[in-house]
Amino acid sequence: MSLINRQLRLKTRPEGLVSRDNFELVEQAVPELEDGEVLVRVLYLSMDPTNRVWMRDIPQYLPPVAIGEVMRALGLGRVVASRSAHYAEGDLVQGVTGWQDYLVLHEDAKGYVRLPADPGIPLPTLLGAAGMSGVTAYYGLTDIAPVQAGETLVVSAAAGSVGSIAGQIGRIMGARVVGIAGGADKCRHLVDHLGFDAAVDYKSADFKQQLKAVTPDGVHVNFENVGGEVMRAVLSRMVIGGRVALCGMISGYNSAERPGDDFSPVIMKRLSVRGFLVLDYTRTREAVGAITGWIREGKLKTEETVAEGLENAPVVLNRLFDGSHRGKLVLRVDGQA
Numbered sequence: 477m478s479l480i481n482r483q484l485r486l487k488t489r490p491e492g493l494v495s496r497d498n499f500e501l502v503e504q505a506v507p508e509l510e511d512g513e514v515l516v517r518v519l520y521l522s523m524d525p526t527n528r529v530w531m532r533d534i535p536q537y538l539p540p541v542a543i544g545e546v547m548r549a550l551g552l553g554r555v556v557a558s559r560s561a562h563y564a565e566g567d568l569v570q571g572v573t574g575w576q577d578y579l580v581l582h583e584d585a586k587g588y589v590r591l592p593a594d595p596g597i598p599l600p601t602l603l604g605a606a607g608m609s610g611v612t613a614y615y616g617l618t619d620i621a622p623v624q625a626g627e628t629l630v631v632s633a634a635a636g637s638v639g640s641i642a643g644q645i646g647r648i649m650g651a652r653v654v655g656i657a658g659g660a661d662k663c664r665h666l667v668d669h670l671g672f673d674a675a676v677d678y679k680s681a682d683f684k685q686q687l688k689a690v691t692p693d694g695v696h697v698n699f700e701n702v703g704g705e706v707m708r709a710v711l712s713r714m715v716i717g718g719r720v721a722l723c724g725m726i727s728g729y730n731s732a733e734r735p736g737d738d739f740s741p742v743i744m745k746r747l748s749v750r751g752f753l754v755l756d757y758t759r760t761r762e763a764v765g766a767i768t769g770w771i772r773e774g775k776l777k778t779e780e781t782v783a784e785g786l787e788n789a790p791v792v793l794n795r796l797f798d799g800s801h802r803g804k805l806v807l808r809v810d811g812q813a
């Protein structure tokens with residue numbers, strides 16, 4: 477029986493939020509495998525803020541997705557047919573699967589990780605806490621801006637995938653952790669469920685005063701996920717010689733405007749600011765080992781929001797920007813319970 481592969485190909489570049497109309501849904505037969513190739517059924521897609529950046533024709537760390545190209549995305553799939561000695565049917569594969577149902581993968585392709593058929597961890601968690609998000613948080617707080625016990629760490633987008641893990645790692649390291657998130661419910665969740673010391677709602681009118689009140693000794697480390705106004709407020713609370721792990725600036729990803737560059741707090745406070753990308757990290761195995769250990773010991777909580785349906789990918793991605801998810805946002809594409 478010939479299989480049909482559905483693909484979402486970029487048709488036009490979005491302006492502002494992403495729309496279904498920016499993509500073309502193409503159906504085509506899955507080709508016969510050649511020697512050395514495997515067929516991967518995509519199960520889950522990782523919904524990442526960087527997907528939105530990849531849709532833009534601006535200088536960035538990878539080439540923008542070209543018009544007509546299958547939308548680039550990380551995902552997790554299962555090998556359903558193999559003509560490779562390196563992959564067996566049933567193996568899980570993690571890497572760039574793209575917004576499609578099936579991926580034909582050559583065994584020599586770089587950047588893919590083969591996992592056992594039953595990894596002992598829920599599959600969505602492999603894309604979140606025990607995957608790219610968790611490794612990003614670990615990298616930021618161990619290498620980029622290491623946080624010491626007793627210091628104050630502020631994490632923005634703290635109820636999201638990277639932020640929720642970064643905050644919990646900060647607590648494990650003995651820091652006093654303050655989260656910034658949108659809305660009272662998310663802030664309560666950070667304190668009551670994830671063990672943050674305090675949380676501040678950046679949407680509230682007195683956000684800056686609240687931030688000041690919960691950082692009486694200043695901020696030693698800022699794990700920055702948002703940029704813009706939120707970042708400026710945190711920088712204004714930093715101690716002299718404070719460190720910033722500049723992970724992301726999601727507040728600008730939907731905008732054609734470039735943010736104004738005001739580096740004066742960096743000078744006044746003699747801050748060390750380091751941008752970083754998880755794709756440069758070389759100690760992924762150590763990070764995943766530490767994180768899965770903390771999960772097993774009950775020290776680190778994981779959460780995923782699972783949406784359904786490949787065809788919904790463009791609109792589900794927008795949930796990263798309207799804040800209507802918590803933890804890791806993933807899209808289930810194989811349609812099975």
Ligand code: NAP
Nearest residue numbers: 525633636637638657658701724725726727752753754799
């Ligand atoms: P996420 O935090 O699960 O989702 C994004 C969150 O950002 C939303 O839940 C929303 O939370 C918040 N947000 C969106 N627009 C905002 C705005 N204008 N102002 C304030 N908050 C806003 O996503 P994620 O995958 O974990 O990514 C978080 C950040 O890490 C992003 O900046 C991403 O680019 C970055 N990142 C960097 C790397 C790296 O290698 N450097 C790797 C992965 C991710 P609220 O409800 O609280 O508004």
